[in-house]
Amino acid sequence: MELNYKFGRKITEEIKKGRQMHEEMEGKVNIPVMLEPTTWPDSLFKILYTSYLAVSGLRERGKGREIQMYGSIGGYRLSGRIDQLETEGGKVVISDDKTRSDPSPPSDAQILTNKVQMFMYRKMLDDARSGEYTLQNFSRAYQIDKMQLSEQFKRQLRATGVGDGLSTLKSVADAYFDELKGIPEPSARLRVRYIDKMTGDEIRIYSFDYNPEEAQGIIKHVLQFWNGERESEPVKEGEKWKCNHCKFFGEQCKVWWPQGKL
Numbered sequence: 246m247e248l249n250y251k252f253g254r255k256i257t258e259e260i261k262k263g264r265q266m267h268e269e270m271e272g273k274v275n276i277p278v279m280l281e282p283t284t285w286p287d288s289l290f291k292i293l294y295t296s297y298l299a300v301s302g303l304r305e306r307g308k309g310r311e312i313q314m315y316g317s318i319g320g321y322r323l324s325g326r327i328d329q330l331e332t333e334g335g336k337v338v339i340s341d342d343k344t345r346s347d348p349s350p351p352s353d354a355q356i357l358t359n360k361v362q363m364f365m366y367r368k369m370l371d372d373a374r375s376g377e378y379t380l381q382n383f384s385r386a387y388q389i390d391k392m393q394l395s396e397q398f399k400r401q402l403r404a405t406g407v408g409d410g411l412s413t414l415k416s417v418a419d420a421y422f423d424e425l426k427g428i429p430e431p432s433a434r435l436r437v438r439y440i441d442k443m444t445g446d447e448i449r450i451y452s453f454d455y456n457p458e459e460a461q462g463i464i465k466h467v468l469q470f471w472n473g474e475r476e477s478e479p480v481k482e483g484e485k486w487k488c489n490h491c492k493f494f495g496e497q498c499k500v501w502w503p504q505g506k507l
């Protein structure tokens with residue numbers, strides 16, 4: 246992760262294919278939004294607006310997809326996109342879809358990574374519902390008061406009718422946080438669905454319960470790195486296979502490179 250920040254992330258064909266599948270699934274649930282952002286504030290508006298519609302969809306139709314979440318841990322910005330929120334038995338279940346290039350079940354290491362991600366989604370959802378993380382926190386963190394939408398984008402908002410009542414970043418952010426606050430209580434159950442990216446077939450569903458103490462322990466460990474109290478950690482020896490797919494292997498990172506090969 247540290248090297249990704251320093252040298253940039255590579256968008257591979259596999260990532261592109263995964264994104265395409267996510268867009269297809271989103272199109273089946275959410276109302277399509279025809280807006281073409283040209284600047285970062287425009288894009289942020291579109292993200293907030295589509296997420297707002299998706300949360301409204303959850304209340305109205307019991308399901309919403311691709312909901313962008315914002316939050317904070319230890320003063321650091323936290324964000325992520327929940328693949329799906331669905332009402333089951335009166336509670337909201339968070340689920341995520343992970344595409345895989347082969348039909349084999351995921352390893353324990355992959356499941357653990359996905360579990361941590363789900364814990365963070367749940368924390369952000371809890372904080373948005375309880376008022377722990379509000380429009381004010383978001384505005385301060387992203388400085389939206391200083392942002393301006395482009396004239397071209399404003400014309401699009403007027404032409405599509407979106408601009409009626411939601412014509413600024415502040416108004417759309419306000420609507421989004423309001424909508425999130427009103428959703429039913431989240432279920433303790435979290436769900437990750439592993440999908441074969443070639444066929445679209447479901448490989449396995451992994452369900453587990455949210456554990457706030459475990460989440461707190463993970464956050465504490467992560468913050469030690471961000472606060473400069475420890476070095477970043479390479480993958481464990483048993484997970485060296487990950488290095489085969491890592492663009493830093495043998496270049497910026499030589500942790501598992503002593504013999505020139507794995």
Ligand code: SF4
Binds near residue numbers: 500501
């Ligand atoms: S080569 Fe391996 S240990 Fe090094 S950054 Fe990449 S995944 Fe981590």
